[in-house]
Amino acid sequence: MSPYNSILLRAEQKPLEHRSFSPAVIKTLIEAGYPVSVERSPSHPDFKRIFEDSEYEAAGATLVPSGVWPKAEPGTLIMGLKEIPEEDFALTNDHLTFAHCYKKQAGWDKVLGRFAAGDSTLYDLEFLVDKLGRRVSAFGYHAGFTGAALGAKTWAWQLANPGKKLPSVGSFTDGKGYYLNEDELVQQIRKDVEAGEKLLGRKPTAMVLGALGRCGKGACDLFVKAGLPEENITRWDLAETKDRNGPYEEIAQHDIFLNAIYLSKPIPPFVNDELLAKPGRKLSIVVDVSCDTTNPHNPIPIYNINTTFDDPTVPVEVKDDKNTAPLSVISIDHLPSMLPREASESFSEGLKESLLLLNDRKSARVWVDAEKLFKEKVAEIPSQ
Numbered sequence: 001m002s003p004y005n006s007i008l009l010r011a012e013q014k015p016l017e018h019r020s021f022s023p024a025v026i027k028t029l030i031e032a033g034y035p036v037s038v039e040r041s042p043s044h045p046d047f048k049r050i051f052e053d054s055e056y057e058a059a060g061a062t063l064v065p066s067g068v069w070p071k072a073e074p075g076t077l078i079m080g081l082k083e084i085p086e087e088d089f090a091l092t093n094d095h096l097t098f099a100h101c102y103k104k105q106a107g108w109d110k111v112l113g114r115f116a117a118g119d120s121t122l123y124d125l126e127f128l129v130d131k132l133g134r135r136v137s138a139f140g141y142h143a144g145f146t147g148a149a150l151g152a153k154t155w156a157w158q159l160a161n162p163g164k165k166l167p168s169v170g171s172f173t174d175g176k177g178y179y180l181n182e183d184e185l186v187q188q189i190r191k192d193v194e195a196g197e198k199l200l201g202r203k204p205t206a207m208v209l210g211a212l213g214r215c216g217k218g219a220c221d222l223f224v225k226a227g228l229p230e231e232n233i234t235r236w237d238l239a240e241t242k243d244r245n246g247p248y249e250e251i252a253q254h255d256i257f258l259n260a261i262y263l264s265k266p267i268p269p270f271v272n273d274e275l276l277a278k279p280g281r282k283l284s285i286v287v288d289v290s291c292d293t294t295n296p297h298n299p300i301p302i303y304n305i306n307t308t309f310d311d312p313t314v315p316v317e318v319k320d321d322k323n324t325a326p327l328s329v330i331s332i333d334h335l336p337s338m339l340p341r342e343a344s345e346s347f348s349e350g351l352k353e354s355l356l357l358l359n360d361r362k363s364a365r366v367w368v369d370a371e372k373l374f375k376e377k378v379a380e381i382p383s384q
Contacts, residue, residue, distance in 0.1 A: 004033040004359050006076045009061070010069040011039040011049065014082040016169075016177050016309045018050045018340040019139075021079060022348040025355065027059035032356055037062045039069065046177070050340035069093075077358065081125070082334060086110065090118035098125045100333075102377050103263070106294040109381045116378050123361075123370045128354060135214075136366060137350025142336035142343035143289050144218030144260055145182075148206070149189045149338070150330050151256045151287040152226050154313055155204045156196030158284060158326055165328070169309040169338065177309050178338050185339065189226045203228055205282070207251055209270065210260030211235035215289050219258045246299065247275040251283060258287040259300055266297040276302070279322040286316070291333040303329040309337070 007029065009021055030036050038056040040063055041049035053063055069078050072093050080097045086107065091114045099122055101108035115122050128136040154166045170177040172188065179185040197203050206223050210216040216237070223233050234254060241248075245268040251257045252275055259270065276283065292298045293306050302316050313328040336343035354366045361367030 004035065006073065007034055007036045007358070008064070008069055008072050008076050008078050009036065009038045009056075010078055010080040010084075011042055011066040012047065012080060012082055013067075013085050014334065015046045016337060017082050017334055018048060018178055018337050019081055019334075019344040019347075020049050020051060021081070021351075022345045023051055023055040023059040023061075024345065025348040025352050026056055026061055028352055029355060029358075030060040034358070035062075036060075037064045039064055039066045042066050045175075050178070050344060083111070087114075089114070091115050091120050092118040094121045094123065096123045096125065100126075102127060102373070103292070103295055104380075112374075112378050112381055115374070116381070121371050122374050123367065124374070125351075127373055128351070128366055128370055131365070136354050137347050138214055139336040139343055139347050140214030140260075141218035142339050142346065144208075144215035144220075144258070145222045146185070146218075146335040146338040147215075147287045147289040147330065147332070148208075148219040148222035148256075148258055149185055149226070150312060150332070150335070151206070151258060151285045152189050152196075152204065152223070152228075153192045154285050154328060154330065155255055156192040156199075158328070159196050159199045163326070165311070165315070166313050169312060173338075178340050180341075182339060182342060186222070186225045189222070193226050193228070203232055204255040205232045205234070205253075206256040206258065207234040207236065207254040208258045208260060209236045209241070209251075210262070210290075212237040213260055213262070215260035216258075219260060219287075219289070246270040247272050249275065252276060252278065252281045253283070255282055256285045256287065257283055258289060260289050261299070263290060263292045263295060263297065263299065267299055269301050270299045271302060273302070273319040276316075276318045276327065277321045277323070281323045281325065281327075284325050284327055286327070286329045288329060288331045289335065291331050293331055293333075300329070302327075303331060305331070306333050307331050 026036055038061040040053050057063055076093055078093050078095045083099050099111055101111040130136055157166045208216050208219045251271055288300050303314050307314050313330055316327040316329055357364040
């Protein structure tokens with residue numbers, strides 16, 4: 001028996017999620033001594049992993065059927081990216097995943113209660129931090145990059161198709177629902193921007209709030225690669241907002257607004273009906289990459305649902321609107337899946353050093369801190 005903890009990489013169960021931990025980082029774990037099993041990728045195109053099963057097999061992993069993780073041997077660490085489906089059975093194995101429950105999102109207590117009931121631990125990928133409190137690894141860059149791409153595409157689409165919603169991501173990716181690589185995406189968005197420019201006589205203006213973070217940098221990079229001149233891109237971060245509370249008039253004067261902040265405390269809204277209803281609004285697309293949709297302190301309180309790759313936008317009904325131009329919100333919470341291979345490889349590489357310490361997770365700081373936070377959140381579950 002190996003002295004190292006066994007790891008099971010589960011197949012993702014969220015529709016249109018194609019990311020996973022990369023075969024390269026799985027190979028690194030195996031070479032370090034960890035026994036790793038990998039659930040086979042579902043064949044259904046909505047769930048198919050971007051990496052082939054053969055890539056994991058070549059890395060030295062043992063392939064197992066998809067969906068076996070609930071019956072994994074005791075002590076096996078279950079790894080995955082997105083949250084598992086809502087069920088009632090207790091979780092008896094420790095999990096490493098994004099659970100989306102620490103900010104008291106809808107149903108957070110049920111999610112955490114399953115771990116408490118099974119006496120297991122959640123190591124939430126969103127809250128793995130270094131000594132300075134910074135995320136060890138994140139999908140932020142690719143979330144911003146792909147979110148900005150959808151924002152630019154929607155801007156052009158609404159100009160060419162008044163009154164019609166942007167169709168599914170699959171409709172402009174040959175049915176896949178994702179791009180094979182960054183070049184494929186950028187070339188397409190550049191053509192969209194050029195088409196919109198012909199109709200409007202100018203390229204779009206874009207404002208990014210949180211421009212200095214991973215997500216904001218990704219968004220700004222996309223806008224530049226899509227052909228927006230620098231003067232069309234407004235980059236705001238803490239310096240621009242520390243002495244001013246929202247709502248911000250500047251947002252309404254841009255065609256595209258992308259929110260890339262990390263919400264850690266209640267703040268005044270960035271936009272509201274009163275601001276958006278004023279005549280002269282240019283804003284037609286809000287890309288809320290932060291997706292704090294169910295958070296009671298959501299700083300963009302003009303919508304209340306997450307959008308999807310199948311239905312990327314939601315129209316905004318502005319009370320007493322003095323403008324005729326449409327306003328749409330994009331609030332997809334797994335945007336990096338539009339570039340699944342590059343996003344997965346980047347995220348996995350950033351997490352590699354921490355993963356190699358999994359066998360020492362009762363003493364290694366990054367894992368001790370994660371378990372401590374988990375226990376604090378469990379303690380906040382309301383008593384029945």
